[in-house]
Amino acid sequence: MVSFANAKINIGLQVLRRREDGYHDLETVFYPLRVYDVLEVVAASETRFIPSGLPIPGEGNDNLCLKAYELLRQAHNLPPVHIYLHKSIPIGAGLGGGSADAAFLLKLINQQFALGLSEPELIAYARRLGADCAFFIRNRPVFATGIGDVFQDVALDLSSYHLVLVKPDIHVATAEAYATVMPNPVGGQLQAAIARPVSAWRDAVVNDFEVGIFEKYPEIARVKALLYEQGALFAAMSGSGSSVYGVFNEQVELAGLDPGYKVFYIDNEQNLRW
Numbered sequence: 001m002v003s004f005a006n007a008k009i010n011i012g013l014q015v016l017r018r019r020e021d022g023y024h025d026l027e028t029v030f031y032p033l034r035v036y037d038v039l040e041v042v043a044a045s046e047t048r049f050i051p052s053g054l055p056i057p058g059e060g061n062d063n064l065c066l067k068a069y070e071l072l073r074q075a076h077n078l079p080p081v082h083i084y085l086h087k088s089i090p091i092g093a094g095l096g097g098g099s100a101d102a103a104f105l106l107k108l109i110n111q112q113f114a115l116g117l118s119e120p121e122l123i124a125y126a127r128r129l130g131a132d133c134a135f136f137i138r139n140r141p142v143f144a145t146g147i148g149d150v151f152q153d154v155a156l157d158l159s160s161y162h163l164v165l166v167k168p169d170i171h172v173a174t175a176e177a178y179a180t181v182m183p184n185p186v187g188g189q190l191q192a193a194i195a196r197p198v199s200a201w202r203d204a205v206v207n208d209f210e211v212g213i214f215e216k217y218p219e220i221a222r223v224k225a226l227l228y229e230q231g232a233l234f235a236a237m238s239g240s241g242s243s244v245y246g247v248f249n250e251q252v253e254l255a256g257l258d259p260g261y262k263v264f265y266i267d268n269e270q271n272l273r274w
């Protein structure tokens with residue numbers, strides 16, 4: 001069985017406070033993005049993880065896919081498996097790619113081996129794998145609080161716009177980004193801001209990671225400025241970066257980017273090009 005694990009973008013992100021456990025409470029809107037990794041699970045005589053596509057830093061044994069499988073194997077009678085992952089979602093990009101793989105693998109195994117797990121049960125497993133993981137079980141636009149794992153649905157549909165995603169040749173580690181951020185306990189603005197037209201988001205929807213990350217990597221700030229210069233209604237860094245997205249009324253072909261940067265275009269008919 002094959003599954004397509006999509007990325008996410010964060011539309012606005014406010015870091016409210018650092019918690020005793022080292023994690024941070026935040027407010028953000030998660031929006032699924034049609035950029036995909038491909039997963040396949042096949043019963044086998046021994047368990048193996050077989051990646052292809054973009055190289056994944058770290059040991060294969062540390063891959064979140066194996067961790068997700070292992071969680072379910074301990075609780076259910078699963079056979080050994082081969083897990084194939086074709087990686088296309090840029091890494092170190094704030095797109096939640098690893099979290100998406102883990103969450104979609106939980107769903108895939110649940111279906112393929114008829115485990116009968118409910119959505120809340122899958123979310124409980126996902127939470128143990130990473131803060132972003134639970135979102136991908138639901139995988140629809142949500143306003144998120146807690147550490148990014150408590151959800152309220154939001155009526156947000158960007159499908160009539162043209163989306164552009166730029167991944168500079170910079171890897172931002174999530175923990176590094178949280179270490180540079182200055183928490184501000186006054187939240188509560190994002191839900192109202194997101195309800196306004198996209199053209200009004202520029203002054204109202206803020207990603208708190210941008211200050212520290214732009215200071216460290218001015219090139220990422222330049223990408224955001226370039227998206228606005230070329231007609232974006234709204235542009236922002238996603239999550240902890242390094243990727244930056246723009247929302248456009250019209251189809252656009254970005255000019256002036258470093259040739260090493262990856263650009264994904266998703267048009268208003270949901271076609272993906274890169």
Ligand SMILES: C[C@](O)(CO)[C@H](O)COP(=O)(O)OP(=O)(O)OC[C@H]1O[C@@H](n2ccc(N)nc2=O)[C@H](O)[C@@H]1O
Binds near residue numbers: 094147174240
């Ligand atoms: C930046 C975001 O992508 C925004 O959606 C997420 O908050 C990151 O979530 P994630 O990658 O799933 O994070 P995890 O793998 O659980 O944690 C990685 C590291 O990020 C930091 N972390 C993560 C989430 C959170 N709410 N507070 C944190 O401080 C912690 O230092 C943690 O050790």
Ligand SMILES: Nc1ncnc2c1ncn2[C@@H]1O[C@H](COP(=O)(O)OP(=O)(O)OP(=O)(O)O)[C@@H](O)[C@H]1O
Binds near residue numbers: 240
């Ligand atoms: N399946 C996987 N895909 C990508 N990275 C993985 C995976 N499994 C484990 N990792 C580890 O997680 C790190 C980054 O993961 P990921 O792509 O989720 O981060 P990100 O782009 O910073 O997204 P976010 O911050 O939104 O979670 C990688 O450097 C890698 O070591």
